Amino acid sequence: MEIYTSKQIMQAFRPELAAALIREGLIAYSAGQVQLPPAQHIKFDAIEADCVIKSGYMEGDKVFTVKVSSGFYQNPQQGLASNHGMLIVFSAHTGVPLALLLDKGWLTAQRTAVAGRLVAEVMAPEQVEAIGIVGTGLQAHLQLEALGEVLDCRQVWVWGRHEASLQAFCQHFAEQGFEVRPTMDAQQLAAACRYIVTCTPSAHPLLKAEWIAPGTHITAVGADRKGKQELSSALVALADVLVADCVAQSLEFGEFSHAFEAGLIRQEHIAELGNVLAGKLPGRLQSHDITIADLTGLAIQDVQIAKSILLAQQ
């Protein structure tokens, strides 16, 4: 069994390869060719911590993967990272463990950004004069980097709550050739941008229906559990096209769940990303459509990004 450190994983990461494999995985998932057992959750209530265990296998593949993802939110107080999770890749022919990827959650962050990029490939308006990034954390950085691979636009607005993190974000991307304007007013961002990605842990809507112009696309990646919400239910109800990486999850705890529970949308309104990537369903019908993609995360993405690291090393 090979052991990969965080550093080795970052060096081996190839965005194009990861995107191709995750695309394949999402298509297989929507075609019913993936085994994803329900996630296991362990909670450590005394110290504000949890652990999630996910596993996945694409039928006929050479490998399967188990991911242990932990969040110990008091760790930074003692100088430790919150997430010390890992991915373990096993042979699907013999069960032998092939690789242990000690990524500390980095691959989970990357596979979410890669899904954001795949959405852009099938849902972006033809003309994007400015990209809006709602949030300034790691996922906000990764989403813009991933979009940079597939969208030509280099004009960006970024929204955040803190001056310092907004400045840091602007400076980081200025060095990569982006022209980034900071704002603490999400309406200003919405007015300027036709491609918006929300990537915050917000529990209350940050974007309202009346702010969004026709022809805008929004990708929401923050709502990964119950109690989180980045888009108002009215905005979700207003959209012409709704796409989710996993329809069942988006209705259970994702961005679409709030509008669904309020009776504003029906399950049939939501297309699954794998079917859009496969060309079976459209990601955008007309240029003035408002389109929304909700990414709650699937273990098949973990399987595929782990494979991309192993392949890149060979």
Add this chain to the structure above:
Amino acid sequence: MEIYTSKQIMQAFRPELAAALIREGLIAYSAGQVQLPPAQHIKFDAIEADCVIKSGYMEGDKVFTVKVSSGFYQNPQQGLASNHGMLIVFSAHTGVPLALLLDKGWLTAQRTAVAGRLVAEVMAPEQVEAIGIVGTGLQAHLQLEALGEVLDCRQVWVWGRHEASLQAFCQHFAEQGFEVRPTMDAQQLAAACRYIVTCTPSAHPLLKAEWIAPGTHITAVGADRKGKQELSSALVALADVLVADCVAQSLEFGEFSHAFEAGLIRQEHIAELGNVLAGKLPGRLQSHDITIADLTGLAIQDVQIAKSILLAQQ
């Protein structure tokens, strides 16, 4: 993170320490102080293989554990073991992985044998003139070894389907001071033995109600999934005391499920092993009682046996 090979694990194994910790874990489980998320199953239908992922955490403990247990039953044809599973021990204070135990299923086999030993401590008749072991495989060996730690009896009958494995079993234990008689007639074994352990993958009952004398105890460890059965439903219905490591599992797929589905026993008839070990419920009331323990296996045993290896190494 420390990595333990199979050989290091076998050398570090201390039966007394494992028994004390597994006893503690089973008691905590029955007291509702253990988190055991539902197991994940991945199936590889094309090659007769499967993988089970279990995790467990005892409230307030320093560690939690994830176990990946694989069964690739065509592996031996290419000279490989069927099980290449592992246990991973994480800090419950920080989520940091502490140890990777590459036990290839050995600890699962051992923790099952340890549970058998714990059953003997609270359910064995006062006088056992002969022990009966039904089965000749690894688990049959481990069960008799574990019983040898707590029962004085050295007279043994062993039942099997193959002359060669019966001979090997007898010879192995003769070297350890047991006097073992082989038989291919389970009724003969039942007539001679007041303490019987069944440890086969049988799908049909091997022991019948009319063969079992008053005062006999039977521990059944083979039925670890639907479709397996070692004791007739009439025998289960006849017993005066029924104990299961996990009442819910025993009714779902364990040895008691068949009698339960036939309406011969009720859930209230079954005591949970942790409660018997804690002294809250009796394992045996009278000397002529027929008692049965059904062991289907709990992830808290994996947690505790992994801890015993780490402690023994310190």
